[in-house]
Amino acid sequence: MKASLSRCPSEHRANLLETPKFQATSRWILLAALLGSGAGCHDMEHSRQIDNPAVAGRTIALQICSNCHSVDGVSVSPMFPTLAGQRKEYLVNQLSDFRAHLRSDPNAKRFMWGFTHLSDEQIEQLAMYFASRPPPAGLPGDRLLVDDGRTIFISGIPDKGVPACSSCHGTGGEGMGEFPRLAGQHADYIVKQLLVFRQAGQRPRGESMKAISDNMSEQEMRSVAAFLEASSSQAGVPVDLGTADPGSVRR
Numbered sequence: 619m620k621a622s623l624s625r626c627p628s629e630h631r632a633n634l635l636e637t638p639k640f641q642a643t644s645r646w647i648l649l650a651a652l653l654g655s656g657a658g659c660h661d662m663e664h665s666r667q668i669d670n671p672a673v674a675g676r677t678i679a680l681q682i683c684s685n686c687h688s689v690d691g692v693s694v695s696p697m698f699p700t701l702a703g704q705r706k707e708y709l710v711n712q713l714s715d716f717r718a719h720l721r722s723d724p725n726a727k728r729f730m731w732g733f734t735h736l737s738d739e740q741i742e743q744l745a746m747y748f749a750s751r752p753p754p755a756g757l758p759g760d761r762l763l764v765d766d767g768r769t770i771f772i773s774g775i776p777d778k779g780v781p782a783c784s785s786c787h788g789t790g791g792e793g794m795g796e797f798p799r800l801a802g803q804h805a806d807y808i809v810k811q812l813l814v815f816r817q818a819g820q821r822p823r824g825e826s827m828k829a830i831s832d833n834m835s836e837q838e839m840r841s842v843a844a845f846l847e848a849s850s851s852q853a854g855v856p857v858d859l860g861t862a863d864p865g866s867v868r869r
C-alpha cells in the first residue's frame with residue numbers, strides 16, 4: 619500500500635503539512651505548492667490533484683482537508699474549526715464563499731483561499747462527507763461561564779437587543795440549513811468568528827450576525843462560546859452511506 623501511495627509525486631509534499639516548519643511559517647507557500655502539485659499522477663484514489671474534477675470529494679477530504687480539520691472532522695487546534703456534523707447547506711455556502719474569495723478574514727485568506735479549483739460537485743461531496751461525521755461530545759468548561767452562556771443562548775440579552783441564539787441555531791445548537799451547528803465547536807473559534815462578523819463584509823452572509831456581535835461584549839462572547847463548546851447535540855446528522863466509516867479507508 620505504501621508503494622502505491624508513493625507513486626504519487628505529491629504525496630511527499632503533502633507530508634510537509636505535518637512538519638514543524640510548515641506549522642511555524644510557510645503554510646501558505648507550502649499549501650500552494652501542494653495544491654499545484656501532482657501533475658502526472660493518475661491514481662485517483664490517492665490523488666492529491668484537487669484541481670482535477672474527477673477526484674472524489676471524499677478523497678480530497680481524507681488527503682487534504684484532514685491535515686487541518688482531521689479525518690473525522692473534529693479538529694485538534696481551535697484555529698481550525700470542527701466540521702463534524704456541521705450542516706451540509708452551511709458547508710456548501712462557506713466553501714463557495716472561500717472559492718470566490720468572498721469570505722475574507724485573514725485566516726480564511728491564508729488557509730482556505732487556495733481551494734479555487736473545487737467543482738460544485740466536489741463541494742457537495744465534501745459538505746456531505748463532513749456533515750455526516752458524528753459531532754463531538756462537549757468538553758466541560760468553567761461552570762459560571764457556561765451558565766451565563768446558556769442564558770444568553772436560550773434567552774438572548776434583552777437589554778441590548780441581542781436575540782436568543784437558539785432561535786436561529788436550534789434549541790440544542792445543532793443548526794439547520796444555512797444556520798450553522800454551534801454545539802461542540804471550539805470556544806476560541808466561536809469568539810473569533812463573532813469578532814470577524816463585526817468587520818462588515820468579511821463574511822458576506824453574516825449580516826444578521828453583525829448586528830448581534832456589535833451588541834455583545836467580549837465577556838458575553840466568551841460565555842456563550844464556553845457554553846457551546848460544552849454542548850453536544852447529535853440532532854439532524856445525515857447518514858451518508860457513500861462516506862460512512864472513515865476508519866476503514868486506506869490512507
Ligand code: HEC
Nearest residue numbers: 682683685686697698699709712713723725726729730744
Ligand atoms: C492548512 C489548513 C487547512 C486546510 C488544508 C483546510 N482548511 Fe478549512 N479552514 C482552515 C482554517 C484556519 C479555517 C478558519 C478560517 C477562518 O478563521 O475564517 C477553515 C475554515 C473552514 C470552513 C469554515 C467552517 C466554519 O465553521 O465556518 C470550512 C467549511 C472548511 N474550512 C472546509 C475545508 C475543506 C473542505 C478543506 C479541504 C478541501 C479544508 N477546509 C482544508 C484551515 C484549513
Ligand code: HEC
Nearest residue numbers: 781782783786796797798808811812821823824826827842
Ligand atoms: C437571525 C438569525 C441568527 C441569530 C438570532 C443568531 N445567529 Fe449566528 N448565524 C446566523 C447565520 C445565518 C450564520 C451564518 C453566516 C454565514 O454563513 O456566514 C450564523 C453564524 C454564526 C457563527 C459562525 C459559525 C462558524 O462556524 O463560523 C457563530 C459563532 C454564531 N453565528 C453565533 C451566534 C450566537 C452566539 C448567537 C446569539 C448571541 C447567534 N449566532 C444568533 C444567524 C443567526
